[in-house]
Amino acid sequence: MRLAPTTLTDDELALQADVRRYLDERLPPGSYPLGLGMTGERDPEFSRDLGARGWLGMALPTEYGGGGRTAVERLVVVEELLARGAPLGHHWIADRQSGPNIAANGTEQQKKEFLPGIARGELSFAIGMSEPEAGSDLAAVRTRAVPDGDGWRINGRKIWTSGAADSTHILTLVRTSDDRHRGLTQFIVDRDTPGLTVSPIPFIDGTRHFCELQFDDVRLPDDRRLGEVGAGWSQNTGELALERGGVDRWMSLMAYLVHWAHHAGPAAEHDLGTITAKLWAFRGLSLSVARMVDQGLSPSVEAALVKEMATRFEQECLAIVVRHLGRTPELDSDDPYEALLARAVLTAPSWTIRGGTNEILRTVIMKGLAGK
Amino acid sequence: MSTTGFDADLVALVDDFFGSESDAAAVEAAERTGFPAATWAGADEIGLPRVGLPESLGGAGGSLLDAVAVLVGSGRHAVPLPMLESWLAGWVLSVAGRSLDGTVRSFTAGTARDSLEIVDGRAHGTLHRLGWGRSASQVVALLPSGVVVLEVDGAQVRERTDLAGMPCDDLTFSGGDVALVDVPRQSVLARAALGRAAQLAGATEAAFELTHGYVGQREQFGRPIGRFQAVAQHVVLLAQAATTSMHVVERAALALSVHDAAFEAAAAKLVASENATIAIAAAHQAHGAIGMTQEYRLQQFTRRLMAWRAELGSGAALAAVLGRTAAHADSLAHLITDPAPALLDIDGAPAA
Numbered sequence: 180m181r182l183a184p185t186t187l188t189d190d191e192l193a194l195q196a197d198v199r200r201y202l203d204e205r206l207p208p209g210s211y212p213l214g215l216g217m218t219g220e221r222d223p224e225f226s227r228d229l230g231a232r233g234w235l236g237m238a239l240p241t242e243y244g245g246g247g248r249t250a251v252e253r254l255v256v257v258e259e260l261l262a263r264g265a266p267l268g269h270h271w272i273a274d275r276q277s278g279p280n281i282a283a284n285g286t287e288q289q290k291k292e293f294l295p296g297i298a299r300g301e302l303s304f305a306i307g308m309s310e311p312e313a314g315s316d317l318a319a320v321r322t323r324a325v326p327d328g329d330g331w332r333i334n335g336r337k338i339w340t341s342g343a344a345d346s347t348h349i350l351t352l353v354r355t356s357d358d359r360h361r362g363l364t365q366f367i368v369d370r371d372t373p374g375l376t377v378s379p380i381p382f383i384d385g386t387r388h389f390c391e392l393q394f395d396d397v398r399l400p401d402d403r404r405l406g407e408v409g410a411g412w413s414q415n416t417g418e419l420a421l422e423r424g425g426v427d428r429w430m431s432l433m434a435y436l437v438h439w440a441h442h443a444g445p446a447a448e449h450d451l452g453t454i455t456a457k458l459w460a461f462r463g464l465s466l467s468v469a470r471m472v473d474q475g476l477s478p479s480v481e482a483a484l485v486k487e488m489a490t491r492f493e494q495e496c497l498a499i500v501v502r503h504l505g506r507t508p509e510l511d512s513d514d515p516y517e518a519l520l521a522r523a524v525l526t527a528p529s530w531t532i533r534g535g536t537n538e539i540l541r542t543v544i545m546k547g548l549a550g551k
Numbered sequence: 552m553s554t555t556g557f558d559a560d561l562v563a564l565v566d567d568f569f570g571s572e573s574d575a576a577a578v579e580a581a582e583r584t585g586f587p588a589a590t591w592a593g594a595d596e597i598g599l600p601r602v603g604l605p606e607s608l609g610g611a612g613g614s615l616l617d618a619v620a621v622l623v624g625s626g627r628h629a630v631p632l633p634m635l636e637s638w639l640a641g642w643v644l645s646v647a648g649r650s651l652d653g654t655v656r657s658f659t660a661g662t663a664r665d666s667l668e669i670v671d672g673r674a675h676g677t678l679h680r681l682g683w684g685r686s687a688s689q690v691v692a693l694l695p696s697g698v699v700v701l702e703v704d705g706a707q708v709r710e711r712t713d714l715a716g717m718p719c720d721d722l723t724f725s726g727g728d729v730a731l732v733d734v735p736r737q738s739v740l741a742r743a744a745l746g747r748a749a750q751l752a753g754a755t756e757a758a759f760e761l762t763h764g765y766v767g768q769r770e771q772f773g774r775p776i777g778r779f780q781a782v783a784q785h786v787v788l789l790a791q792a793a794t795t796s797m798h799v800v801e802r803a804a805l806a807l808s809v810h811d812a813a814f815e816a817a818a819a820k821l822v823a824s825e826n827a828t829i830a831i832a833a834a835h836q837a838h839g840a841i842g843m844t845q846e847y848r849l850q851q852f853t854r855r856l857m858a859w860r861a862e863l864g865s866g867a868a869l870a871a872v873l874g875r876t877a878a879h880a881d882s883l884a885h886l887i888t889d890p891a892p893a894l895l896d897i898d899g900a901p902a903a
Contacts, residue, residue, distance in 0.1 A: 180794050183556050186890060195888070262884035432883060449867065452874030453825070456818035460799050461888040467798065481794075488791045517804040541780070541787045548763060548790055549840035 180548070182467040184482055187267030191255055198259045201232065201491045202444075206263055208255050213264040213519045216431035217275075218388075220344055222266035228302030229256075235274050236298030244295030250469040257390055258426045258462070262520065264434030268388075272342065275425070277304035277350050280418050281367075284406035284482050293348075293367070305343040305391050307368075309414070310336060315539045318412065322353045322394060325412055331404065333366070333397040341533075343377050343390035346370055351392070352411050363411035365401050374398065382509075384525040396504035416479070419514065422534050424468035424482030429461040429489035431530055431531045432496050432523055438516045439500055487540040490531045497527050556801045559619040561613070562604075565624035568597065573628040574847045581631030582716035586655075586686040592631055595653040596782035600637040610641065618642075619749045619804040620880035623639060623797070626753025629851040631717060633657060633683035640691035643698060643739060647732035657687035657703075660743055660863055661694060667724065668693075668733075674701050674724035684720035685710055693736055702728040714858040715851070737896075741813045742819035745803050751823040752796035752861050758834040758852045759789035766837055772781045776837075785837035792826035792833070799823060807890070814894040817873055820864040825855040 184419065187195065205228065212220045219368050229235050237253045239245020246252070253274075274481035278297040281289055313319035322335025333353055343349055349368045356362035369377060379387035406414050409451035443451050466484045471478040501508065501524060506522040531537045572590050581587050594600055603618025604610025618638055623641075625634040633655055640656035659681050666676035676686075678692055678701075685708050690701040696869035706722045713719040762785050766777030776782045816890035831853045835842045843847040860866070876895045880886040 180554075180790060180796055182798045184798060184805055186805070192890065200886075204720070258884070258888065262882075348745040437883045440877045440880070443878065448874035448878065449870040450874070451877050452870035452872065453821065453866070455873045455883065455887065456821040456869070457825075457832065458883070459815075459818045459892075460795055460822045463798060463802050463886050464795065483786075484791055484794060487787065538780070541784055544787050544790060545777075545783045 180481060180484065181468075182464050182478075182485075184463060185251075187251070187255065187466075187469045191251060194252055195255045195259070198234065198256050200262060201415065202259055202265070206265055209515075213226055213434050213515050214266060214268070215264065215431065215519065215523055216261050217267070217271055218341075218431075218526070219260075219264060219271070220266035220341075221268035221303075223269045223300070224305070225266050226303075228300070229260075229270070230298055230300030235270055236278050236294065239278050239294050239298055239538065240290075241366035242534065243282070243290045244298040244331045245278075246298070249536045250472040251466065254289075254426055254466060254469045259402070261369070261430040262425060262433045262437060268342065268395040269303050269345075270297075270300045272301055272306060272346075273304040273348075274416055275427075276306065276422055276445075277348075280350065280365075280414060281405065283365050283417070284365075284410070284414050288402060289367070289405065302348060302497070303342070303346040305340050305346040307337040307340045307343065307349045309339045311338055311434050314339075316365070317415070318350070320352060320354055320363065322351070324353045324355050324364060324366065324399075326420070327398060330398060330400040333396050333399065335393040336390040337394075338380065338390075340390045340392055342388050343370070343392055344379055344387070348455050349392065350405065352415055355408050355411075358409070359411045363415070364408050365405040365411040366399055367405055367412055368397065368399065372397055372399070382526070383529075384449040384522050402519050418479075419479070419535060423540075424463045424465060426462065428486045428534075429458070429465070429493055431493050431527075432500070435500065435516055435519050435523065436496065439503075441501060443500075450499045454499065457492055461485070461492065463490075480544060483535070483540045483543040483547070484536070487537050487544065490537065493530050494527050497523050556616075556668060556805075557623070557627075558617060561617055561620050561632045562624065564597075565580040565599065565621055566627070568594065568599065569624050569628035569630050573630045573632075575851065576627050578631050578851050579845075580610045585718060586683065587631060592653075594632060594634075596658040600632075600634060600653075600697060601641060602778075603638065604641050604645045604651060608645050608649065610645060614805045615808045616801075619745065619800065622746050623753040623756075623800065626750035626855065627736055627757045629715075629754065629757070629855055633687070635743075635750060636687075639739065639743055639746060640689065640700075643691045643734050644700065644733060646734045646738075647700075649700075649732075654685065654689060655683060655687045656689045656691065657681040657684045658743070659690065659692045660740060661692060665694075667694060668700070669696070669729055672729070673726045674699075674729040675726060676722055677723040679709070679721045680713075680719050681722055683712070683718050684708060685718055687864050689869075690722065693739060696818050697731050698734045698736065700730050700732055704728075709712075715854040720817075737813055738811065740864070741807060741811070741816035743808060744869070745800065745816040746860050747863040748796070748803070748816070748820040748823040748826065749800045749818075749847035751827050751856060752793070752800045754852045754855045754859075755796050755823070755826055755830045756793040758849065758856070759793040761849055761852070762786060762789055762837045782837055785833040788833040789830055789837075792830040796823040796826045812890045812891070814876065814892040817864060817894055819867045821866060821869040822871065824864075824866050824869075831856050 237246035237248040241247035243307045324331040324333045355364040370494040380389045382389045511517045513546040598611030601611040606612040637660040639658040709721040799819040803815035806815040
């Protein structure tokens with residue numbers, strides 16, 4: 180398996196400089212709540228501001244309000260946001276995952292309806308996949324859509340859906356026939372559709388972004404079906420490939436690490452140096468994956484290989500910085516970086532679970548190696 | 552944008568040559584009998600030890616990236632030849648404008664135990680741990696006072712070996728010829744770190760391939776052991792180590808082709824060394840007892856990983872300088888995304 184090195188072009192570096200300049204002004208330190216990478220706070224106004232600058236939906240087609248740009252250009256923007264712990268929660272999932280999925284699989288009407296709002300930072304998506312009996316074994320989902328007149332009627336329960344309570348839309352995977360893989364179909368559900376009840380499941384750190392979705396005779400017109408009936412599994416798999424190789428898989432702790440680098444002191448020099456070398460390596464790997472996507476390749480095994488080790492690295496970093504702190508970080512500390520670290524301690528076990536557990540990823544990697 | 556890397560034709564040629572000339576038996580024989588002169592002559596005939604050095608001075612031509620591809624190949628096949636030493640020494644000589652030939656050369660970045668002094672233009676004292684020192688006619692050494700070229704003729708050799716069983720000798724000079732050459736230490740150290748990282752990446756890849764093949768064939772409890780997830784996990788770790796080490800080596804080689812990439816060389820070596828440690832444990836654990844025997848080839852790769860990981864840039868030294876660099880950078884996030892990050896100093900000396 181090879182991840183070829185690549186460098187940023189002059190245009191890409193100019194974009195990086197633009198983003199840095201803008202964020203230095205828009206997010207001066209202390210003006211916003213620090214986030215842990217992709218679980219940053221929700222700030223719809225900030226998302227709209229990014230959209231206005233053309234930094235959301237960057238890789239979406241221009242005729243639907245997107246930027247018509249590349250996966251690498253999106254990476255350049257995203258890594259600047261993550262490094263600051265920026266409040267990207269409102270747009271994160273739509274920008275990373277749902278937008279590209281709709282662009283790839285949606286009808287003309289769906290693209291017109293959803294993509295401009297995603298690119299403007301107005302729409303916020305959540306992904307309804309897991310169920311009580313279908314976590315890592317996603318093909319076991321039981322929530323079912325049955326034909327109902329011109330449309331569909333959905334019944335069932337989804338759990339562990341991040342951000343559903345505050346989103347405008349939920350992209351969900353449900354069963355439309357008993358065929359294990361080819362019996363699954365994706366639907367776009369408005370958050371306020373009658374019959375859909377969203378309830379928070381308090382997360383380990385006390386936050387309430389994690390949700391349960393109860394579908395009770397939720398009626399959807401057929402134009403809310405995304406892609407062909409039975410194509411949901413392969414669409415979902417493609418979506419995961421987009422999701423897995425990104426910089427977000429090793430940048431959860433980045434805002435803290437940037438701060439720590441200036442405050443760690445000589446005793447932490449060795450650990451800081453080792454972390455620096457590995458961050459540099461992971462950045463190169465993620466950039467390589469993005470470049471492959473832009474070349475029309477589908478580096479899903481490579482992305483799994485990177486995610487599995489990047490998420491373990493994030494957890495190692497956390498253990499190291501906590502050891503250097505020398506005491507338990509306080510959740511209610513007046514120092515926002517210490518409070519951020521405390522939240523990291525509580526939530527870090529999720530880093531190797533979300534978006535595909537490391538155990539599942541290892542199986543994906545082994546299958547990929549067998550095919551090489 | 553550039554998405555480039557090693558030249559595929561060169562990689563194939565190197566793999567072909569070393570694959571036949573440096574198989575398990577050849578490496579084992581070199582360990583018993585020392586320098587394989589005929590293999591060296593064959594490699595030299597097609598120019599492998601001089602790739603990346605200017606043709607006008609007797610080099611084989613090609614780029615730095617080509618030289619690094621040869622070194623990766625030398626690691627992949629556990630080649631029992633002074634490939635890195637000759638390239639580093641040859642590079643120093645070529646920068647100094649000296650012509651090259653097929654002579655065997657050794658190289659040292661210096662050890663704390665060295666006692667070499669230059670008195671009235673003559674070398675006196677001992678240099679330790681010179682790879683292939685007994686077979687070399689010249690040595691390039693990084694002394695605190697500068698980069699020197701020593702003639703080995705007349706030096707006293709204490710024959711020693713490294714963990715891989717390869718010659719790694721102490722040479723004591725008493726009045727031999729020595730010349731100071733005007734080549735920056737930083738540049739030599741960056742190439743030394745990158746070159747060793749390239750060999751680590753090659754040997755890590757070989758350990759991965761051998762292990763991946765083994766767990767697919769070896770059966771226990773009625774099925775290939777690779778079907779057990781606990782065993783498969785070792786293979787995943789090896790794939791990650793090999794892919795990452797190769798990536799950082801290629802990337803640092805590209806960077807060093809266009810700027811003084813001391814940061815990239817240091818980071819690549821540190822990452823490749825850490826991955827070597829992961830690979831050694833995973834490959835041996837997946838193999839079980841057979842991997843611990845000398846009659847099975849794994850040890851030819853893992854012993855090299857053991858020998859090389861702390862050489863020409865130890866984890867401690869590189870981590871210290873990278874840590875100081877990160878502490879002084881305006882932002883750690885900018886440092887790791889910078890197209891040409893500056894390293895404070897690669898060897899602990901004050902930055903120029």
